[in-house]
Amino acid sequence: MTRFLTLVRFELVKVLARKKAFLFLLALNVVPLLASVIALLVYLKMKGLGLGGLEYSVLVEMVRGLFTAHMLLFGWISPFFLALVIGDSFSGESGRGYLKLLLLTPVRRWQVVVAKALAVLVFLLLAVALGGFFLQLDLWVARAVTENPAMIWDVKPATTVLVETSAALQLFVLSFLANLALVGFFILFSMFSESPVLMAFISLIVLMTMQTYVLMAPYLTRLDARYGQVADWCFTRHLSRLSEIKTVQGILGKTLSLADPWVREPMVASLGWAAFFFLLAIAVFQRKQILS
Amino acid sequence: MTSPESTAIRVRGLRKAFGRKEALAGLDFAVPDGAVAGFLGPNGAGKTTTLRLLLGLAPADTGEMEMLGEPMPGGRVPVLERTGALVEKPSFLDHFSGFDNLWWFGSLNRPVTRERVGEVLGRVGLTEAAGQSFGTYSTGMKQRLGVAYAILHRPRLLILDEPTNGMDPQGRVQMRDLLREIHAAEGSTIFLSSHLLDEVQRLCDYVVIVDHGKTVREGYVGEILQSGQETWEVRVADGQQERAAGLLLAQPGVLSCRSGPRGLEIRLQPGQSAEVNRVLVGAGVPVVALIPHEASLEETFIALTDTEGETGHGNRPVPGAGVDSGAKARPPEPGGRS
Incomplete structure (x- = not known):
């Protein structure tokens, strides 16, 4: 067990040492961070000048909007990041011989697959949580300043908590499941290629084609019901449901919970697909010949 | 081919084909426990392939393998815990320092102290380059780090694939002395493939010679030379x-x-x-x-x-x-x- 944990830590260190990881962090967080800081400055500055201007409740609405945007952005760019990083950690490492060295240590092969997946997921969720946490911090600053009568005088009772802990945890679980399935999907592809770029492109093309088909399916179904049946087997439709704006806002606004069929069904389906991809990937990896 | 004493490595009827090319055509050999054994063969004779199969990196088509008394690849984990191995060129992480590479890969076997890592680096003459990233190492230095990694946990069995490849003459002498020292002090069995014959002759007391995927000759050096x-x-x-x-x-x-x-x-x-x-x-x-x-x-x-x-x-x-x-x-x- 300690060996497995060391392996996960090692993989995490490797992910963090990559420039891709840093760039992903930047790409994911730079828009919400900048926008929220600007909104905060506008709010405080206008208050300070006595111009009235931005109401606190408006600020809360803005930050909440940013939070939703952050979640959506995450849903869009995480597949690209995952494709690149997993391409590196399987195809790339296999091509460079890192994998060979790793398998000369007494770790089991399935542990390698699971540890690499875990490391990427941990990083991914920390990255998205960082943005969320910053937005929350934004509101805390606004509230602290607002409630300080020495600086600002129109104290208004308002919602100061952007995301309640339960909603945050639920969103976390959704992101985890959606990305778990994606990680499994990419790992499966990376078993068959030693070139990380090639693997990333091919798997992303497959993913996009699948999602395009899912989006076209409702219209095609009018022609023939079988088109819809095929679309049912596209796993991306569950993932897109999980990161859809309606789902995120529903959970934030407490109109939806994980127990709701709208969320529960794609969750269960994603978990099933993830299990399928992982088992298949591990089975392939067990038989893989490490030759370079 | 049968040896009465206990064996560290035993291979029977090992076959492996890559596509149509047959790399190993029924290889048999046994390395006695405690020997310093050389694994010789011309390029393409199947040396590295044999080591890969032995260490569980690729599956064999048919044949039996046994290391340290355990069947391979079934007993892979317990065997690898007691084995230090280097197959082909050592491929550590380019952007990690020599020290970090040793520390991380070493920790995957069992916890290792910083002192031990430093000591091993000293033994292969890499103390000065310990903080340098692996990507900047020369071929010989990479090879030294590979050997350092193999001996890190004082293994009972040391499997080295052309360990002195790309090393300068001093490095080779140093490596030979190091292997002798380890063999004398820790009694580990050493199995090294090489094409440097005089080196093998100076270091090894047992040799296995393979060609075209078959064992041509095996035995103690003294007997073979008579x-x-x-x-x-x-x-x-x-x-x-x-x-x-x-x-x-x-x-x-x-x-x-x-x-x-x-x-x-x-x-x-x-x-x-x-x-x-x-x-x-x-x-x-x-x-x-x-x-x-x-x-x-x-x-x-x-x-x-x-x-x-x-x-x-x-x-x-x-x-x-x-x-x-x-x-x-x-x-x-x-x-x-x-």
Whole structure:
């Protein structure tokens, strides 16, 4: 067990040492961070000048909007990041011989697959949580300043908590499941290629084609019901449901919970697909010949 | 092929094909426990493939393997815990320092202290380069780090694939001393593949020679080299070579005679050298030097793995010399010989 944990830590260190990881962090967080800081400055500055201007409740609405945007952005760019990083950690490492060295240590092969997946997921969720946490911090600053009568005088009772802990945890679980399935999907592809770029492109093309088909399916179904049946087997439709704006806002606004069929069904389906991809990937990896 | 003492590695009927190319065609060998064994074979003989299969990096088509008493690849995890291995070039993480690489990969076996990592780095002469990233290392340095990693946990079995590849002469001597030291101090079995034959001869007490995916010869070096004949080099005054060759071949104790780079190379039945000298001097041929050639693994190796026959360029047999004189002609010096 300690060996497995060391392996996960090692993989995490490797992910963090990559420039891709840093760039992903930047790409994911730079828009919400900048926008929220600007909104905060506008709010405080206008208050300070006595111009009235931005109401606190408006600020809360803005930050909440940013939070939703952050979640959506995450849903869009995480597949690209995952494709690149997993391409590196399987195809790339296999091509460079890192994998060979790793398998000369007494770790089991399935542990390698699971540890690499875990490391990427941990990083991914920390990255998205960082943005969320910053937005929350934004509101805390606004509230602290607002409630300080020495600086600002129109104290208004308002919602100061952007995301309640339960909603945050639920969103976390959704992101985890959606990305778990994606990680499994990419790992499966990376078993068959030693070139990380090639693997990333091919798997992303497959993913996009699948999602395009899912989006076209409702219209095609009018022609023939079988088109819809095929679309049912596209796993991306569950993932897109999980990161859809309606789902995120529903959970934030407490109109939806994980127990709701709208969320529960794609969750269960994603978990099933993830299990399928992982088992298949591990089975392939067990038989893989490490030759370079 | 059966050895009475316990074996560290035993391989039986190992076969492996890549597509249509058969890399291993029923390999058998056994490395005795506590031996320093050399694994020899020409390029493409299947050495690295064998090590890959042994260490569970690729599955064998058929055949049985056993390491440290456990079947492989079934007992992979417990075996690898007690094995230090280096297969082909060591491929550590380029952007990690030598120290970090050792520490991380070492920790995957069992917890390792910083002192131990430092100590091992010192033993292979990498203390100064410990903080440097692996990508900037030279080939020899990479190889040293690979050996350092293999010996990190004081393994019972050390498997090294061409460990001195790309090292300078000092590095090779140092590595040889290091391996001897480890063998003496920790009693580990060492199994190393190499194409540097004199190195293997100096270090190993047991050899396995493979060619075309089959074991050609295996046994203790001493036994393999005992061939019942001696090789001597006879140097005579200029212009006397032809005459000397004629005289020598007339001797019953002389098995063969051919011209070497600086004199005549003759094979004798044991104990005939004094007689040869007497005959030559008696016939008025001035003998400048009579030099014994120690039996070398190289000759045995070439003889065992030489299949083309027409490799004797540059070593023309003396006209009219013995029948077998050309048969064991040596090809041009193999590259790695120092």
